[in-house]
Amino acid sequence: MPNTLAEARQELALANQIVANEGIIDAFGHVSMRHPDDPRRYLLSRSRAPELVTPDDFIEYDLESQPLRDPGVGQYSERVIHGEIYKARPEVNSVCHHHCPAFMPLLATGTDYMPIFHLGAVGGVRPPFWDQRDEFGDTNMLVVRPEEGASLARALGKHWMVLMMRHGVTVAGTNVRDCVFRSVFSARNAEYQVRAMTVGSNIATLSAGETKLAGQISGKTTGLIRSWEYWSMRVANKTATPATGAKKAAAARVKAKRARTKAKPKRAAKRRR
Numbered sequence: 001m002p003n004t005l006a007e008a009r010q011e012l013a014l015a016n017q018i019v020a021n022e023g024i025i026d027a028f029g030h031v032s033m034r035h036p037d038d039p040r041r042y043l044l045s046r047s048r049a050p051e052l053v054t055p056d057d058f059i060e061y062d063l064e065s066q067p068l069r070d071p072g073v074g075q076y077s078e079r080v081i082h083g084e085i086y087k088a089r090p091e092v093n094s095v096c097h098h099h100c101p102a103f104m105p106l107l108a109t110g111t112d113y114m115p116i117f118h119l120g121a122v123g124g125v126r127p128p129f130w131d132q133r134d135e136f137g138d139t140n141m142l143v144v145r146p147e148e149g150a151s152l153a154r155a156l157g158k159h160w161m162v163l164m165m166r167h168g169v170t171v172a173g174t175n176v177r178d179c180v181f182r183s184v185f186s187a188r189n190a191e192y193q194v195r196a197m198t199v200g201s202n203i204a205t206l207s208a209g210e211t212k213l214a215g216q217i218s219g220k221t222t223g224l225i226r227s228w229e230y231w232s233m234r235v236a237n238k239t240a241t242p243a244t245g246a247k248k249a250a251a252a253r254v255k256a257k258r259a260r261t262k263a264k265p266k267r268a269a270k271r272r273r
């Protein structure tokens, strides 16, 4: 995990690139993190496609989602999603908001998310829906007013994911990597669930107990570290040109190894194969 603000900015930039590279986010959507030195602030990129985000793009916001200083650049309009969740959930340190295509059939029909494989458990047991129309009537569907963000945060409650009707999904995590892990594998699960529903109506979902136990996988095994390393490598390989590819990929491997060694608990090191 990052120790300094500079490392935090690097990790958050990579998180944005990963969720884009894994097909969760396209031109829209964003990943934020609570400020590592001040829990009353958070970091969110200026308005640009997440795949292009760099460590220099982040703006510091207070929990009212106001920038600490005039950034002089365009800002995301839906930043209250992040600020209001950080305000309501002190244990949440990263938020991802996305409009992943895999979820759209569920969001158009109000069909419950069902974990159908072990990693799909990261979405939790019956994550709630939120319909902006219920409280705010006809809107342009963007969550831009503080009261809209607060309403979404209330709907999220103690869950880790809230499904936004006709719009997208918002995922919370205890840190950036946890949030990315939940975002990627819940989207994979949604894709498999919708496919399974086209095959038959008798879907063997995980039980509530299985969902709870399998949902702890990322925190209790090396799965999170392994996934982060894999996704980081895919980003590095994608951005490498043929001339510089091998050099950049080798540098990324060294960097990932250093991060892994730093983050790896001793007991986990013994289990790793």
Ligand SMILES: [Zn+2]
Pocket (backbone or CB within 6 Å): 029, 078, 097, 098, 099, 143, 167, 168
């Ligand atoms: Zn949105």
